[in-house]
Amino acid sequence: MRKTLFTLLGLLLLLGAAAPAVMAFTQTSLTYQKCTSCHAVVKGKISRVEEIRTTPDEWGVIIDRMARLHGMDLNPQERDLLLKEICATQILSPEELAKVWYMDLYNNPQVVERPQGEVEEKRFATCVRCHSAGKINSYRMTESSWAKVRDFHYYVDPAIDGQMREMKWEQEATTVLAQLAKSHPYGKAWQTPNVTPAGSWLIFGNEPGKGNYRGSATLKADFSGNFSVKGSLNFDDGTSEQFQGEALLFGGHALRTRTAHNNFKTLGSFAFSNGTIQGQHHYPAPAFRTSTSTWYPAVGSARLLRVTPAYLLANETTSLTLEGVNLPAVQASDLVFKGAKVKVLKAERVGEAIVAEVVYQGSGKAQADLQVNKLNSVPITLADRIDHIKITPELGRARVHGGVHFPAEGVQFEAIAYAAGDVALGAVAAGFTLSEEVTRENDDDLAWTGAIGANGFYYPMGDYGQILTRESKLEATGLVKVHAAYQRGGYDYAAEAMLAVVPPDYVQRIK
Ligand code: HEC
Ligand code: HEC
Known part of the structure; x- marks a missing residue:
């Protein structure tokens, strides 16, 4: 057996050499x-x-399967190196990867995938049952590789015909895979650009339920070609976080981080392109916080990077915070709003930021460019008033605690303000409450799902264990309504969403 393996290997090597x-x-x-x-x-x-070209995360799934099912040796150090080597040529382009960004997040994902058009509806019916559409959209393959995906499924799931009994799956899959060969072709191998994220970065971010933050980080290349990361974040609410850990760069653009923030472990997924780093890091269950940030080079010429809030309402005096690199000392006349009538009452440097008091004196919806001295401009949205608010996610999914290996999963709801015509303005500090969504007689879900934090964070209190006193035998699960209420300029705003509190995901998850 050994001998034949070596002969085979030798033959393969010979083929390679020729x-x-x-x-x-x-x-x-x-x-x-x-x-x-x-x-x-x-x-x-x-x-x-x-x-095949796919994401670092799906390559991880493939090589783990080579180890798990086919007996390939694999240790964690080798795994990182293998993924980097493979992704150097077999990764998606940044544009392709951006379309499936939600797949490489490690949070309790609340993305709802919806088919667009007939071809996708057919594909969803045939394929999006055991895993997401994002998994499929993460791949680019040659025609013959796509064709093999059908028989691959008979091998990973021999029961597939029975599970998909409402159709002749073999035929449907053949059709869908032929379409995928056209819509998701292999194209050509990726060429990794010669870039490095090593250096000092300025971080601007937002954490729903907690607010904006500003921070800095340094990335240093280590001997193995990975990066060590170290930095700190300062939140608008006065709290701060120190973080450190490591970062891996795949294909010169997909950056994945493993860091500890104030000793809480997080996993991050970022896109490194055009000289900026943009993405999210997550605190795993049970905290389940998601944090979105953009990292800009900390050195270089003075420039404006963020303005908060990014909108103004007519006749309302607003305190704007402008942040960036090396911002100059200013006075009111240095701030110019191009394209709209905005009066600057006051402007001064406070720490590294510029704080300005301004009033939008025009009317109607508009887009203006805010410029400070001769620096770059940043866009700002103008509106008469907030027209309505909406809650994201529309349907939040939380999971009750199911033992040490299945910690509870919470949901952070957020209220977003919109101007007339559904123009998103930004998150507002609404107050959140829950109420019963009556779906049956004696619906008692609310009594078991518990309460939501005023900032929109819901954390299930129950365990997935028998509740003898609950008549409906639903353990601590249920479906309830989420309400957000907000007041501004004499108007009351309200929005509703749903919260499904479901059992733990005991079956190993295929994304
Ligand atoms: C011990 C044998 C073995 C080794 C070693 C092995 N593979 Fe595989 N590989 C297989 C078999 C068997 C299949 C077909 C079944 C499957 O996909 O699991 C396969 C299939 C694949 C596929 C096709 C998956 C698809 O979606 O069609 C890819 C890609 C792949 N392997 C990558 C790798 C990479 C990368 C390595 C090295 C890091 C590797 N394999 C090492 C046995 C192996
Ligand atoms: C009955 C369940 C089921 C259905 C239906 C299904 N898949 Fe899968 N698919 C799986 C499982 C299970 C895996 C993951 C196997 C693993 O990685 O261990 C998978 C993995 C994949 C992969 C990743 C390949 C790899 O090498 O890991 C692709 C691409 C894919 N499916 C495409 C499709 C397409 C296209 C369809 C529709 C034609 C489809 N799937 C329908 C169960 C299903």
């Missing part, structure tokens, strides 16, 4: 060493591996 000079994976690469014992090298390319 190949054209340009190879994505040299014979000394870890990928070549790990994969070619089973995957033949054909014309200098490792079969299957070089016929």
Whole structure:
């Protein structure tokens, strides 16, 4: 057995040696060493591996399967290195990756996927049952690779015909996969640009339920080609966080972080392109906070990067905070709003920021550009007043606690203000409450789901255990209504959403 394996390996190596000079994976690469014992090298390319481009996260799923089901050796250090090597050529482009950004997040994802048009409706019916559409959209493959996905499914799930019994799945899948070969073609291998995120960064972020923050971080390349990260964040509510950990860069644009913030572990997924880093980091269950930020180079010429709030309402005196790099000392006349009638009452530097008092004296919806001295301008939205508010997510999903391996999962709701015509203005500090959504006689869900924090954070209190005193045998789960209330300029605003508190996800999740 051993001997045949070596002969086979030798044959594969020979094939590889006879190949054209340009190879994505040299014979000394870890990928070549790990994969070619089973995957033949054909014309200098490792079969299957070089016929697929996908995200670092889906490559993780694939190589974990090679270890789990096919017995490939894999330790954590090798895993990181393999993923980096493979992604150097087999990753999606930044534009392709941006469309499936929600797939590489580690939070309790609240994204609802909806099919657009007939082709997608058909694809959703045939494919989006056991996993997300995002999983499929994460792949670009050659025509023959897409075609193999059908039989791959018969292998990973031999019961598929029975599970999909309302259709002839084999036929439907063949049709869908032929379409995918056209809409999601392999194209060509990715070429990793020669860029590095090493350096000092200025961070501007927002954490729903907690508010805006500003911070800084330093990324340093280490001996293994990974990066160490260290930084701090200062929140508008006066709290602060120190963080440190490591970052890995895939294909020169997909940055993944593993950091501890004040000793709480987080996982981050960021896009590094055009010289900025943009993305999210998450506190895993049970905290389940999501934090979105943009990182700008901390050095360089003076420039304006963020204005908060990013909207003004007519005849309301607003205190604006302008942040950026090396902002100058200013007076009121240095701030100019191009394209709208905005009066600047006062402006001064406070710390590193500029704080200004301004009034929008015009009327109607408009977009203006705010410029400070001769610096770059930032857009600002103008409106007569807030027209309505909406809650995101529309349907929040929380999970009750199900034992040490299945911690509870909370949901952060947020109220977003809109101007007439559904123009989003920004998050507002609404107050949140819950009420019963009556779906049956003696509906008692609210009594068991507990309360929501005034800032919109819901955390399930119940355990997924028997509740002998609850007649409906629903443990601590249920469906309730979420209300947000907000007042501004003499107007009352209200919005509703739903909250589903569901059992723990005991089945290992396929994204
Ligand atoms: C021990 C044998 C073995 C090794 C080693 C191995 N593979 Fe595989 N690989 C398989 C088999 C069997 C399949 C087909 C079944 C499957 O997809 O799980 C496969 C399928 C694949 C596919 C196709 C998946 C799809 O969606 O169609 C990819 C990509 C892949 N392997 C990548 C790799 C990479 C990368 C490595 C090296 C890090 C590797 N494999 C190492 C046995 C192996
Ligand atoms: C009955 C459940 C089921 C249905 C229906 C289904 N899939 Fe899957 N699919 C799976 C499972 C399970 C995996 C993951 C296997 C693993 O990684 O261990 C998977 C993985 C995949 C992958 C990743 C391949 C890889 O190498 O990991 C793609 C792409 C995919 N499916 C596409 C499709 C498409 C396209 C359809 C419709 C034609 C479809 N799936 C329908 C269960 C399903």
